[in-house]
Amino acid sequence: MAEPIATVSRPQRWDVPFDERMDAAAVDRILGIAPFSRIDAAEFPRSTPLRDILLNDTSLRSFRKGEVIVREGDYGNSAFFIISGAVKVTLGKDAIPAVLLGRRETRQKGWFETVAQLWRNPEYPEVRDTARYAAARAPKARGETTATFGRQASAAAQNAVFLSDVPAVLKGGTATLGAGLFFGEIAALGRSPRTATIFADEPSELLEIRWQGLRELRLRAPEIKRFIDANYRKYSLENHLRETEYFKDLPPEELRLVADQTRFETYGAFDWHTDYKKHRDTDPVERLRGEPVIAEEGQYANGLILIRAGFARLSQKYNHGERTVSYLARGQMFGFAELAHNWRAKESVPFRNTLRALGYVDVLVIPSHVVERHILPRIPPADLPTVLPATTEADSPLTQTPGRLPTDFVEFLVDNRFINGRAAMLIDLDRCTRCDDCVRACAAGHEHNPRFVRHGQQLGSHLVATACMHCLDPVCMIGCPTGAISRDAAGGQVVINDTTCIGCATCANSCPYHNIQMVELRNAHGDLLLDRENRPVTKAAKCDLCLEQPAGPACVRACPHDALARLNIRDTDTLAAWLQR
Amino acid sequence: MAATLTRSARRRLWLRAGLLAAACVLAWRWHHDLAIALRPTSVTTGLALLGLCVALGLFNARKKLPFLPLLRAAIWTQVHVYAGWFAVFLFLLHTGFRAPTGAFETLLYTVFALVALSGVFGLWLSRTLPSRLTMHGENVIYERIPALRAKLQREAEALVLRSVEETRSSTIADFYTARLKGYFDRPRDSLHHLLRSGSPLKSVLSEVRLLERYTNERERAILTELTACLRAKENLDFQRAGQGLLKYWLFVHIPITASLLLLGALHGLLVLYYIGGPR
Numbered sequence: 041m042a043e044p045i046a047t048v049s050r051p052q053r054w055d056v057p058f059d060e061r062m063d064a065a066a067v068d069r070i071l072g073i074a075p076f077s078r079i080d081a082a083e084f085p086r087s088t089p090l091r092d093i094l095l096n097d098t099s100l101r102s103f104r105k106g107e108v109i110v111r112e113g114d115y116g117n118s119a120f121f122i123i124s125g126a127v128k129v130t131l132g133k134d135a136i137p138a139v140l141l142g143r144r145e146t147r148q149k150g151w152f153e154t155v156a157q158l159w160r161n162p163e164y165p166e167v168r169d170t171a172r173y174a175a176a177r178a179p180k181a182r183g184e185t186t187a188t189f190g191r192q193a194s195a196a197a198q199n200a201v202f203l204s205d206v207p208a209v210l211k212g213g214t215a216t217l218g219a220g221l222f223f224g225e226i227a228a229l230g231r232s233p234r235t236a237t238i239f240a241d242e243p244s245e246l247l248e249i250r251w252q253g254l255r256e257l258r259l260r261a262p263e264i265k266r267f268i269d270a271n272y273r274k275y276s277l278e279n280h281l282r283e284t285e286y287f288k289d290l291p292p293e294e295l296r297l298v299a300d301q302t303r304f305e306t307y308g309a310f311d312w313h314t315d316y317k318k319h320r321d322t323d324p325v326e327r328l329r330g331e332p333v334i335a336e337e338g339q340y341a342n343g344l345i346l347i348r349a350g351f352a353r354l355s356q357k358y359n360h361g362e363r364t365v366s367y368l369a370r371g372q373m374f375g376f377a378e379l380a381h382n383w384r385a386k387e388s389v390p391f392r393n394t395l396r397a398l399g400y401v402d403v404l405v406i407p408s409h410v411v412e413r414h415i416l417p418r419i420p421p422a423d424l425p426t427v428l429p430a431t432t433e434a435d436s437p438l439t440q441t442p443g444r445l446p447t448d449f450v451e452f453l454v455d456n457r458f459i460n461g462r463a464a465m466l467i468d469l470d471r472c473t474r475c476d477d478c479v480r481a482c483a484a485g486h487e488h489n490p491r492f493v494r495h496g497q498q499l500g501s502h503l504v505a506t507a508c509m510h511c512l513d514p515v516c517m518i519g520c521p522t523g524a525i526s527r528d529a530a531g532g533q534v535v536i537n538d539t540t541c542i543g544c545a546t547c548a549n550s551c552p553y554h555n556i557q558m559v560e561l562r563n564a565h566g567d568l569l570l571d572r573e574n575r576p577v578t579k580a581a582k583c584d585l586c587l588e589q590p591a592g593p594a595c596v597r598a599c600p601h602d603a604l605a606r607l608n609i610r611d612t613d614t615l616a617a618w619l620q621r
Numbered sequence: 622m623a624a625t626l627t628r629s630a631r632r633r634l635w636l637r638a639g640l641l642a643a644a645c646v647l648a649w650r651w652h653h654d655l656a657i658a659l660r661p662t663s664v665t666t667g668l669a670l671l672g673l674c675v676a677l678g679l680f681n682a683r684k685k686l687p688f689l690p691l692l693r694a695a696i697w698t699q700v701h702v703y704a705g706w707f708a709v710f711l712f713l714l715h716t717g718f719r720a721p722t723g724a725f726e727t728l729l730y731t732v733f734a735l736v737a738l739s740g741v742f743g744l745w746l747s748r749t750l751p752s753r754l755t756m757h758g759e760n761v762i763y764e765r766i767p768a769l770r771a772k773l774q775r776e777a778e779a780l781v782l783r784s785v786e787e788t789r790s791s792t793i794a795d796f797y798t799a800r801l802k803g804y805f806d807r808p809r810d811s812l813h814h815l816l817r818s819g820s821p822l823k824s825v826l827s828e829v830r831l832l833e834r835y836t837n838e839r840e841r842a843i844l845t846e847l848t849a850c851l852r853a854k855e856n857l858d859f860q861r862a863g864q865g866l867l868k869y870w871l872f873v874h875i876p877i878t879a880s881l882l883l884l885g886a887l888h889g890l891l892v893l894y895y896i897g898g899p900r
Contacts, residue, residue: 154688469755473747474763474864477694481687495762501755591690598687601747602695621627 054092058118058250059099067094070247073123074220079261088256097253103127103240110224111141112237113526115517118250119225125244128214129223130237141237142523144537146530146587154590157484164566165488166559166581172539216241225268226276228254229306229402232349233527255306273299280404283371284346286415294414303343303405307332308350312399313515313552316457324455328355328362331396334374334403338390341378343405344415347371350401350513353454355394364451365393367459369512369610376411377425383412384424398454445616452499453609457552461509462532463585463606465492465595466618470501471603481598482583489559491583492595502619507595508555508583510534512610516547516556525580528587535584543578556582641703645710652714664892666715671885673708677701678878702744709737729888732881739874746867753817754863758856763864766808770857774805777850784843792835793843800828801847805854811862822855 070076071094081090100123103109109127110116130136138145149157217223217238227234228251249257257264277299281287287295308331309315319327335345337357347368354366354374368374374395381389406415416424445453453459474494482490492507510533517525517534524541527534536547548556560576561569569577585606586593593606607615626634655662680701683691712733721730754760761769777797784793803809810821829848833841 155686157688158686469760470752473751473867474754475868476763477684477687485688493762495760498760501752503760586688589688591688594687597693598684600684600694600698601751602693602698603751621630 054096057096058248058253062095062098062100064091064095066100067091070094070098070100075261075263075267078263079257083260084256090260093253093256097250097256099248101246101248103244103246105240105242108141108237108239109246110227110234110236110238111523112136112234113138113141113143114227114234114520114523115232115514116224116227116234117518118248119222119228119254120238121222121247121249122217122219123245123247124219125246126216126218126241127223127238127244127246128216128241130239131213131215136237138526141526142537142540143526144524144528144535144539146528146535148590149588151590161484161488162564163488164562164564165483166561167487167564167566168538168561168569168579170563170569222267222271225254226272229258229268269304272304277302277404280346280348284373286376286419289418290414298406298410298414301407301410303407304348305334305403305405306401307334307397307403308400312350313550316399316552320456324451325361327455328353328396331398332401334395334397334401335391337392337394341375341382341389341391341408343407344376344379344411345374345395346404346406347373348402348404351398351457351459352401352403353396353398355396356392357394362394363447364454365447366450366612367398367454368395369459379408379411380416380419380424381426382408383416384421398457398459445612445619449499449502449619452497456497456504458497458504458509459609460511460513461504461607461609462512463593464509464609465505465507465583466605466607467494467503467505468501468603469498469503471601472503472599473601473603475600477598477600478595478604481594485586485589485594486581486584489581491557491581492555506553506555508534508551509553509609510583510585516551518550519546521546531585531587533585533587534582535587536580536582538579541579543580545578545580547580556580637699637703641706644707648707648711648714661896663715663717664896666711667889667892670708670711670715671889673704673711674878674882674885677704677708678882681875681878705737705740712737725888725891729881729884732877732884735877736874736881739870739877743870743874746870750863750867754860757859757863759853761857761860763861763868766857766861770805770808770854773850773854773857777801777805777847780843780847780850784840787843788837788840790836790840792832793840793847796828796832800825801851804851808858808861810858811865814859814862815866822851825851 071079071091076094079090084090084093103125109120112130223238224234226232228249254264254268258268259265278292278295281290281295281299281302287298290298319330331353334352337355347370349370352368352374353364354368355362355364374393375391378389378391381387458464476494479490479492479494482492492505494503494505496504496506498504514525514527514534517527520526521544522540522542524537524539525534525547526537543558545558548554548558557580558578559581560578563569571577591597596604596606605618607618609615652662652666655665680697683697684694687694716730721727781794781797785791804825813819813821826848829844829851833844836844
């Protein structure tokens with residue numbers, strides 16, 4: 041007998057609202073406040089009406105005086121609008137000591153401490169000093185500066201961090217933002233870390249808008265778009281352009297002219313990691329079709345495209361298929377060679393490649409006439425890029441060019457989103473004798489429990505192990521309620537503060553590569569640590585590139601056959617050299 | 622193997638081989654000068670050899686201290702390999718290229734030869750087996766092999782039960798009981814795998830093909846799935862044999878190295894004690 045077909049309703053965008061406590065009355069209230077009161081609801085399509093966006097993509101949140109709303113360095117996926125009260129924005133980098141924001145304080149071990157690990161390391165895996173956790177929770181005497189952990193009614197704000205004595209902890213000044221202003225929208229839309237810590241200066245009510253809703257509002261409500269774009273132009277765009285090679289020498293007034301004519305465009309889904317998990321096993325051709333096209337091969341080269349955030353696939357037609365030529369990330373550009381050629385030769389060569397969004401991509405488009413007028417004349421002719429000749433036999437996916445990544449390897453890196461890796465663990469299986477010295481070395485430096493698995497996706501004789509890649513776009517950092525997972529201030533490695541991690545597994549669930557493990561803790565006698573409900577206490581654990589060890593990553597140093605390397609996948613020259621050594 | 626090396630790897634190999642040859646020439650020259658000066662060459666070369674053996678043994682100690690900044694293990698391996706070859710040359714200089722005489726000398730000679738041969742064997746394994754393991758099939762972690770084998774066995778048994786339920790025929794079940802149960806029960810054919818013989822798999826697959834004449838279409842579909850399980854099991858056995866050999870040759874090399882160091886030290890003490898002639 042044939043099995044009955046299971047029917048389920050098709051998942052919809054708002055199946056899971058941002059805040060289930062939002063109701064019609066709350067939406068009415070928001071619509072009574074400017075600038076939301078000025079938004080024309082008729083501009084919104086029937087599939088995504090304004091009321092539904094406010095109902096499903098926003099949350100009304102209350103903050104107490106001193107409560108941290110966003111932390112500098114966090115990756116957030118929402119922006120805030122101040123309904124009442126006021127917030128303070130810290131000015132200057134590291135205005136509040138990182139440790140007070142729940143960050144890990146990295147201190148490299150000295151020689152004696154390093155050697156002492158031989159006898160000091162506990163006998164059992166994942167042993168923790170429970171006194172350390174108790175000390176972190178203990179109430180401090182008045183005047184002592186600390187981050188204390190309290191509970192709030194809002195589920196989204198559980199384990200909020202409070203600054204109990206703000207003037208004492210602040211290193212720099214602050215600016216105050218009052219009711220009617222937005223903040224956090226650039227980090228939310230641009231997938232970039234928060235640039236400042238913001239905390240409530242008095243009891244405040246804020247409207248938190250998740251990025252999906254913010255994107256719709258920006259698209260349909262000119263007031264919101266004006267505000268967000270003006271803020272971006274004012275605070276970020278010129279800096280972003282100046283970081284780009286061909287723009288860095290432009291005089292400020294010309295740079296401003298270029299910035300004024302730059303368009304912002306967004307492609308793909310912000311939470312690409314969830315989609316990627318669902319679709320990674322689908323047919324590659326189907327997957328390629330599902331990637332939004334930003335610019336198409338053969339299309340008139342009408343502008344220079346700069347990647348502001350996210351990743352893009354550069355592909356080229358090859359017979360009946362499309363081969364991936366390369367991948368682009370933040371700071372890289374598309375179409376410059378074509379524009380330069382057309383300007384110099386007075387020709388009209390179209391785009392030679394197709395640019396597709398891999399997950400979420402945020403781009404800046406500078407119209408060709410702006411590039412021709414302000415940028416190209418300032419570049420010495422010898423420095424102008426040339427248009428590559430049409431595909432030659434040497435570029436065929438079936439051949440390998442020395443010094444360049446083989447096409448199948450590029451496809452492999454892009455399909456598996458390893459392009460995100462800044463320190464991916466690659467293993468050459470033709471050299472690896474499976475001795476596990478790397479695993480043992482890792483365990484020796486990390487509570488007797490290795491922080492990676494010598495297994496993973498493989499192409500030919502090369503394996504990308506299941507080890508934290510310290511990603512360019514660290515989606516694991518989105519949503520950490522205590523800020524325990526963060527980038528190390530010095531080297532940019534993604535690290536977890538064991539003391540402030542509450543074991544919620546948000547980071548482990550977000551990591552699309554399964555590179556974060558939840559580990560059960562033990563005391564010095566090897567007993568599992570249990571909470572009051574008799575459940576094992578867990579914490580997130582992952583590779584930290586042996587930040588505290590003076591010798592650096594133990595896995596690399598321990599490999600007797602030079603089979604293992606930690607590589608930045610964007611550094612294709614080093615990667616190609618390693619593959620072809 | 623050399624054909625698969627890149628140009629830069631070949632250059633590195635020649636450079637190291639050149640350095641080794643130069644070291645051997647210098648050692649020979651040193652030995653020659655000592656002999657001409659009527660110095661006790663055996664004592665000098667013996668002490669140098671013992672020191673070198675101790676230094677070679679430090680590689681294992683280095684592995685126990687992965688967190689110390691003591692150069693990368695890959696550099697230690699290269700030094701260990703070339704210093705090992707040099708130790709063989711020094712040993713031959715020390716013994717005067719002659720066979721041992723006496724029980725203790727023979728024992729020492731044999732132990733040194735075993736250490737050197739096991740080292741060369743390990744080097745050969747580490748240069749040839751990894752690529753064979755990679756090419757053969759799915760890369761698996763050695764410690765997980767028993768669990769993966771058990772999983773495969775469960776899958777195979779489920780297929781057999783399904784064949785009985787769906788086809789009311791005992792052909793596959795009988796064959797499984799008679800032939801395959803033992804195949805899935807435990808690791809098999811390790812020696813065949815190490816000797817690159819694919820005959821055990823070929824043999825069992827040919828038996829599966831012979832079975833097809835007694836099966837209907839549904840059973841043949843199940844046999845196809847069972848064949849996939851057999852191939853996966855064969856890969857597990859291959860990985861187990863290869864990875865096991867890569868791991869366990871050290872269990873020969875390291876203990877006899879320890880014996881060599883002890884015997885060498887004892888030999889040195891005896892020589893120093895009797896160096897002035899009988900007392």
